[in-house]
Amino acid sequence: MSDIRESTDRENIAAAFDEELDPEAAEFTRLGFVKVIGGIMTLAYAGAIGYPVYKYLSTPVEKSAEMAAVKEVNLPNLDKLPKGSAYMFKFGVRPSLLIHHADDTWTALTAVCTHMGCTVAYNTATAGIECHCHGGRYDAKTGENISGPPPRPLKKFVVTVAAGSVTVRRA
Numbered sequence: 561m562s563d564i565r566e567s568t569d570r571e572n573i574a575a576a577f578d579e580e581l582d583p584e585a586a587e588f589t590r591l592g593f594v595k596v597i598g599g600i601m602t603l604a605y606a607g608a609i610g611y612p613v614y615k616y617l618s619t620p621v622e623k624s625a626e627m628a629a630v631k632e633v634n635l636p637n638l639d640k641l642p643k644g645s646a647y648m649f650k651f652g653v654r655p656s657l658l659i660h661h662a663d664d665t666w667t668a669l670t671a672v673c674t675h676m677g678c679t680v681a682y683n684t685a686t687a688g689i690e691c692h693c694h695g696g697r698y699d700a701k702t703g704e705n706i707s708g709p710p711p712r713p714l715k716k717f718v719v720t721v722a723a724g725s726v727t728v729r730r731a
């Protein structure tokens with residue numbers, strides 16, 4: 561036991577002596593330690609920043625794959641949607657609008673603005689679809705872009721109304 565303590569004391573004395581004799585070597589060791597810790601922290605930071613960026617960039621691909629997989633959405637009880645109103649739902653991962661027009665016709669459209677991707681909304685007062693990001697407007701029956709910056713119409717779905725549900729499927 562005392563041999564071990566003596567040996568450790570000798571090593572400590574030797575290390576202190578070495579440090580006294582060569583302070584640069586001791587500094588290098590401390591510097592090396594700081595560099596290793598700095599490297600680990602940099603990697604952790606890069607991972608913390610990089611992973612969300614990777615997920616953000618890969619999301620459109622995953623979204624379009626999911627979107628392509630969905631062919632039809634069943635909306636229970638929406639056959640009772642009052643005339644002149646709309647219901648927002650998701651077709652795959654995309655927000656979409658089911659509209660029950662005042663003349664008892666139905667329309668379902670994607671609710672993603674073709675300008676810059678904002679979610680559009682049905683305006684019950686004007687019976688039109690509006691995008692509040694830059695003032696784009698669409699026809700609620702056809703999805704045609706009628707004013708503002710949107711370059712294309714909204715995608716239209718096929719709507720089937722039955723007792724107890726509404727089914728929306730790809731055109």
Ligand code: FES
Nearest residue numbers: 673675676691696
């Ligand atoms: S994103 Fe809709 S008008 Fe610009």
